[in-house]
Amino acid sequence: MKARARAIWRLLAVQAAWTYERMSGIGAGHAAAPLLAEAHAPTAAIARSATFFNSHPYLAGVVVGATVRAERDEVAGEVVLRLRAALSGPLGAIGDQLVWAGEVPALMGLTLVLSLWLGWWSVVLALVIHNVLRLRLTIWSLDVGLRDGLGVGAALQRSWLPRAAAIAQRAAGFLVGLAIPVVGWRLLRNAPLPTITVTVIVAVLGAALSLAVATRTRATGLRLGLMLMGAAVLAAGVMP
Amino acid sequence: MLAPLTLTELVVWGVVVGVDFVTMPQALLSRPLVAATVAGWLAGNIESGLVAGITLELYALDVLPIGASWYPEYGVAAVAGGTAAALVAPALAPGVAGLVALPLALLGGWSILQLRRRNALALARRMERVSAGDSSALGELQHGGMLRDMARALIVAVIGIAVALVVATVPWETRTHAVWLSYAAVAGGLAAAFGGAVRSAGMGSRRHWLAAGLVTGLAVAFLQ
Numbered sequence: 200m201k202a203r204a205r206a207i208w209r210l211l212a213v214q215a216a217w218t219y220e221r222m223s224g225i226g227a228g229h230a231a232a233p234l235l236a237e238a239h240a241p242t243a244a245i246a247r248s249a250t251f252f253n254s255h256p257y258l259a260g261v262v263v264g265a266t267v268r269a270e271r272d273e274v275a276g277e278v279v280l281r282l283r284a285a286l287s288g289p290l291g292a293i294g295d296q297l298v299w300a301g302e303v304p305a306l307m308g309l310t311l312v313l314s315l316w317l318g319w320w321s322v323v324l325a326l327v328i329h330n331v332l333r334l335r336l337t338i339w340s341l342d343v344g345l346r347d348g349l350g351v352g353a354a355l356q357r358s359w360l361p362r363a364a365a366i367a368q369r370a371a372g373f374l375v376g377l378a379i380p381v382v383g384w385r386l387l388r389n390a391p392l393p394t395i396t397v398t399v400i401v402a403v404l405g406a407a408l409s410l411a412v413a414t415r416t417r418a419t420g421l422r423l424g425l426m427l428m429g430a431a432v433l434a435a436g437v438m439p
Numbered sequence: 440m441l442a443p444l445t446l447t448e449l450v451v452w453g454v455v456v457g458v459d460f461v462t463m464p465q466a467l468l469s470r471p472l473v474a475a476t477v478a479g480w481l482a483g484n485i486e487s488g489l490v491a492g493i494t495l496e497l498y499a500l501d502v503l504p505i506g507a508s509w510y511p512e513y514g515v516a517a518v519a520g521g522t523a524a525a526l527v528a529p530a531l532a533p534g535v536a537g538l539v540a541l542p543l544a545l546l547g548g549w550s551i552l553q554l555r556r557r558n559a560l561a562l563a564r565r566m567e568r569v570s571a572g573d574s575s576a577l578g579e580l581q582h583g584g585m586l587r588d589m590a591r592a593l594i595v596a597v598i599g600i601a602v603a604l605v606v607a608t609v610p611w612e613t614r615t616h617a618v619w620l621s622y623a624a625v626a627g628g629l630a631a632a633f634g635g636a637v638r639s640a641g642m643g644s645r646r647h648w649l650a651a652g653l654v655t656g657l658a659v660a661f662l663q
Contacts, residue, residue: 241572
């Protein structure tokens with residue numbers, strides 16, 4: 200397998216050895232190793248490639264590519280380390296905006312709505328769409344890093360990434376908003392009207408608790424769910 | 440009850456889902472909508488699995504799985520929830536899925552913290568080699584991390600599916616108010632998804648998009 204293909208394969212598991220100390224650093228170093236070996240880089244370059252690093256996993260290829268390019272160009276080691284540190288925050292932020300707060304909730308919102316008509320085929324469709332996008336993003340991020348090296352920060356700013364992150368977040372807002380009433384209707388449509396009313400009131404109160412300044416840190420979605428389930432188990436057990 | 444082969448398939452699916460969430464390939468297999476639907480299919484009732492997945496996905500929409508923060512793991516939990524949902528009457532599917540999966544999501548989140556600590560110990564043992572630029576040490580750490588994650592997911596999956604089987608044997612049909620479990624799971628999920636959506640939307644134009652989505656969604660629901 201060629202070094203670039205091995206690096207892409209390894210980027211799919213960039214968080215496998217995630218620790219609080221180095222975060223994704225070991226995974227990034229593991230992904231960079233075939234490219235560094237191909238470039239006959241010194242062992243010090245491999246050691247540098249595995250130092251502390253954190254970013255969104257789908258965009259880790261940017262730093263892997265950029266540092267490999269810098270090592271190939273025989274840039275000073277301190278500069279390579281500064282490049283890694285400088286890329287960490289922005290890559291994490293833009294990746295989270297693009298994927299975790301953008302594409303994934305948007306796609307899940309769309310799938311929740313489409314499941315009404317397509318059933319489980321909507322799940323298959325979501326998997327295909329996400330993984331095509333994910334693979335393309337991983338490959339693109341490695342290639343942009345390898346191409347631009349030390350200039351990768353400016354290349355990212357000029358790229359489609361910031362615009363796509365903004366669009367993905369808007370899409371997420373709309374599609375999750377669309378999904379909530381549709382899913383509520385789907386799951387409650389066979390219930391009597393008073394039950395639907397009570398369920399919606401409880402949901403609105405729960406959401407208000409999770410958003411109110413005084414309670415938002417404690418009233419997470421999971422805790423609300425656990426409390427409601429506990430109350431329902433009690434009711435089902437106690438009442439005839 | 441399920442055949443041993445089906446139980447094995449469900450456990451294997453649980454491991455795949457758990458590893459997908461933490462290690463590789465992070466391909467969305469660990470979203471509850473996917474994990475529970477496939478679990479329902481394996482357990483012989485894909486429709487109930489899908490309904491379980493829809494319910495649990497509402498909770499997962501409240502979570503941003505970012506870096507070092509702690510978050511519940513809904514993937515393996517949804518496999519167990521989807522299994523339980525497939526074994527009960529359709530009206531109880533959301534409730535039983537929530538009953539099994541929500542506590543298990545806490546266990547899954549805790550197990551990820553333990554995994555990270557084990558990874559740190561493995562790194563400490565190889566620190567000298569890593570600092571010297573030994574690429575084989577990096578490979579050992581990566582492969583070790585994957586194996587530990589597989590073991591973690593296996594333990595959570597076995598516990599979850601065992602709990603699912605126990606919950607499915609409860610004679611829910613004899614309890615008049617058992618369906619309240621489903622309403623509770625749905626109410627909690629709607630609250631979680633709405634709260635998460637408002638928080639993610641922040642104060643900018645995204646709130647307008649969220650509001651537009653809600654209005655459109657209400658219109659679609661009324662037209663159905």
